[in-house]
Amino acid sequence: HNVLESDPWSWPFMVYPMRMVGWDDSSIKYLEIGNPFLWWGSATVCLLFPLQLFYWLVCWQRKCMSWRSTEFREYIDGAMILWGGWALHYLPFFAMGRVTYIHHYLPALYFGILFLAYQIYNVSSWYLSERSLRRVLFTCATTALFGFWWFSPLTYGWNKPIADLKGMQWASSWPVYKDQFEL
Numbered sequence: 001h002n003v004l005e006s007d008p009w010s011w012p013f014m015v016y017p018m019r020m021v022g023w024d025d026s027s028i029k030y031l032e033i034g035n036p037f038l039w040w041g042s043a044t045v046c047l048l049f050p051l052q053l054f055y056w057l058v059c060w061q062r063k064c065m066s067w068r069s070t071e072f073r074e075y076i077d078g079a080m081i082l083w084g085g086w087a088l089h090y091l092p093f094f095a096m097g098r099v100t101y102i103h104h105y106l107p108a109l110y111f112g113i114l115f116l117a118y119q120i121y122n123v124s125s126w127y128l129s130e131r132s133l134r135r136v137l138f139t140c141a142t143t144a145l146f147g148f149w150w151f152s153p154l155t156y157g158w159n160k161p162i163a164d165l166k167g168m169q170w171a172s173s174w175p176v177y178k179d180q181f182e183l
Contacts (some may be wrong), residue, residue, distance in 0.1 A: 001080040011105035012043030035147035042112030085111035
């Protein structure tokens with residue numbers, strides 16, 4: 001690897017965000033980093049969905065589900081469109097014989113985030129009261145906004161020494177303070 005390329009397996013969990021420009025104290029620093037809550041949450045629901053689907057299809061076949069068949073079908077149709085969009089935009093990169101970068105994951109991430117919201121809303125609405133559902137949705141929205149606010153200096157540019165920006169190194173592989181591929 002060099003400082004720019006990354007393998008597709010690392011994209012859903014944002015293992016190697018990409019530095020966009022120079023990183024000296026006088027440069028404006030940009031890091032191609034997203035909201036970790038959204039990246040990690042969407043990766044989790046997208047990767048676990050095939051297991052969830054298998055479990056529910058077995059339950060549906062054995063008639064041990066309390067869902068009406070139309071209710072189950074509506075959920076599966078929406079889930080398959082969103083998960084399918086994620087899979088079709090992500091999985092082909094494993095077969096590519098070219099250099100790959102984290103920004104290649106962004107179209108798949110779009111579907112992943114929509115799928116995360118779909119899963120949170122549907123699963124919560126099945127098991128929680130209306131009041132509890134609102135609390136879950138408020139908590140999720142607040143968490144997403146916090147992640148956006150926290151990482152916005154790196155996303156929109158930081159023109160001061162990077163040491164002044166504390167608490168940005170959430171994973172040891174992130175090149176926030178030190179680039180592991182630096183020559």
